[in-house]
């Protein structure tokens with residue numbers, strides 16, 4: 001069995017153990033690989049992953065629920081799981097486009113969990129696991145794929161992909177990255193840090209997420225407004241062609257991010273990530 005034990009800081013006063021292996025016996029009664037993986041990965045999440053909002057246990061919802069796979073036992077958060085045996089690149093396959101659009105328009109869209117497992121001689125081991133919080137789940141990260149051929153088994157079915165490369169890092173709350181587990185307290189802190197986006201309307205949210213992504217591309221903890229304009233203004237203008245005053249819009253987003261504790265303002269046009 002592969003497991004990782006994490007020594008947390010004294011204030012956390014706990015040792016978290018994550019079992020990284022799928023329970024192969026759970027898949028034994030199923031014929032298709034997809035069904036085996038579904039059953040084993042769902043059980044793995046239920047046994048090893050806690051709610052990023054409150055740290056409580058997650059519960060599996062009934063199989064015929066159209067929207068979500070898990071809900072938190074203590075708070076209203078709900079989660080949908082996507083598992084893959086291939087490590088993600090810039091895009092993640094995410095099932096039917098129509099169903100995804102429906103989730104987007106839902107008043108209570110789910111958070112997503114993305115699980116990457118590796119097949120080994122001994123079985124299946126989880127290598128990467130992150131949560132995409134629902135506030136980052138916007139139309140511009142969904143890519144519609146071409147419909148399948150009329151002769152295909154699922155004729156004319158239209159799938160979609162989630163464009164993970166468009167997400168800022170703060171939109172990916174990692175529990176496990178390349179086999180290394182994050183302390184539970186870090187997961188909760190990272191999830192709480194971007195909660196303010198929930199209260200934003202669609203357009204405002206889209207601007208904030210775009211600016212967060214551009215800050216990340218600067219790859220500097222501290223940056224000046226001038227540096228930000230030089231790096232990001234053209235890209236942001238391209239993404240928001242109807243906006244006639246991108247600089248003012250940028251300043252507005254930076255101010256909101258400062259007010260929400262994501263950035264701090266150091267004076268003289270200098271910002272620093274918190």
Ligand SMILES: [Zn+2]
Nearest residue numbers: 051054072075
């Ligand atoms: Zn919860």
